[in-house]
Amino acid sequence: QLQLQESGPGLVRPSETLSLTCTVSGGPIADSSYFWGWIRQSPGKGLEWIGSIYYSGSTHYNLSLKSRVTISVDTSSNLFSLKLTSVTAADTAVYFCARHYFRDGYYFDIWGQGTLVTVSS
Amino acid sequence: SYDLTQPLSVSVALGQTARITCGGPDIGTRNVHWYQQKPGQAPLLVFYRDSNRPSGIPERFSGSNTGNTATLTISRAQAGDEADYYCQIWDRDSSTALFGGGTKLTVL
Numbered sequence: 001q002l003q004l005q006e007s008g009p010g011l012v013r014p015s016e017t018l019s020l021t022c023t024v025s026g027g028p029i030a031d032s033s034y035f036w037g038w039i040r041q042s043p044g045k046g047l048e049w050i051g052s053i054y055y056s057g058s059t060h061y062n063l064s065l066k067s068r069v070t071i072s073v074d075t076s077s078n079l080f081s082l083k084l085t086s087v088t089a090a091d092t093a094v095y096f097c098a099r100h101y102f103r104d105g106y107y108f109d110i111w112g113q114g115t116l117v118t119v120s121s
Numbered sequence: 122s123y124d125l126t127q128p129l130s131v132s133v134a135l136g137q138t139a140r141i142t143c144g145g146p147d148i149g150t151r152n153v154h155w156y157q158q159k160p161g162q163a164p165l166l167v168f169y170r171d172s173n174r175p176s177g178i179p180e181r182f183s184g185s186n187t188g189n190t191a192t193l194t195i196s197r198a199q200a201g202d203e204a205d206y207y208c209q210i211w212d213r214d215s216s217t218a219l220f221g222g223g224t225k226l227t228v229l
Contacts, residue, residue: 037218039164047156047164047207049218060216096163105170106211106218107154111163 002027004097004112012091012119018084022097022112029078030055035100036080037108038071040093048093052100053080087119123212125221132227139195141224143208146189153191155184156207158223164207168193195226203228 008020022036029036037052051061053071061069065084073080084091094116098108126144133139143153153171156164167178171186181196195202208221 039218039220046223047158047209047220049220052218060218062217063215100218101169105152105154107152107166107169107209108156108164108218109166109169109175111165114163 002099002110004099004110006095006097006112006115008115008117010116010118012087012117013121014088014119015086018082018087018091018117018119020082020095020097020115020117021079022081023077023079024099025078028075029073029080030075033101033103035060035102036073037098037100038082039096039098039108040091041096041114042090042093045093050082050084050095052102054102089119091117092119093117122215123210123219125208125210125219127206127208127221127224129222130225130227132229133195133198134229135200136197139198139202139226139228141193141195141206141226143191143193143221144189145191145210148189148191148210149187151186151210151212153184153186154209155193156209157202157204158207159204167206198226198228200228202226 035052038050053059068085070083094114096114097112099110155168157167158164168184183194205223
């Protein structure tokens, strides 16, 4: 059973960089059918896709966040990571990682439980 | 940019049929996916590519997509179906995943 688990600091200061890791267990991240994505949800709000990465390193990003986002992958450790720079209070959210099926549909079929990141001094 | 429009809330009587819509220009030409999210939980894929149900999702959940509206239908609604529901597409023009604003389903 494939599982995803987010990890990282729960508190980040304004203007600093948010860094999260998603560890994939129960299956290889190097699977040709999938990208691996990050989605966030601000308190009381809807879902916002941040970006997705293929095991080769190819990426797609939300254009509204692209200038501040970097997603990377480490196939040897079976994990992928998110960096979001210059954070503000508006970046306070629950951050989810998810497997992103990338053939004939492009949907998120398995999700991590999510991790709350608060931006505050 | 392409926008997905969902009603903020839908109410349904216990045992009746709930229909949650997702609107967008010519959305019928796109693959639409649906997620259920209960409080404090991660979203759960309940329908994909308009009319496909993942294993473990009850047959009471069905989907359709035509014209400018995609619809998630929940038959014989149960108290456990109360949740937020989100539609999602992949916009090929911008290579972007887009979510609708979400619909809160209340079972009365």
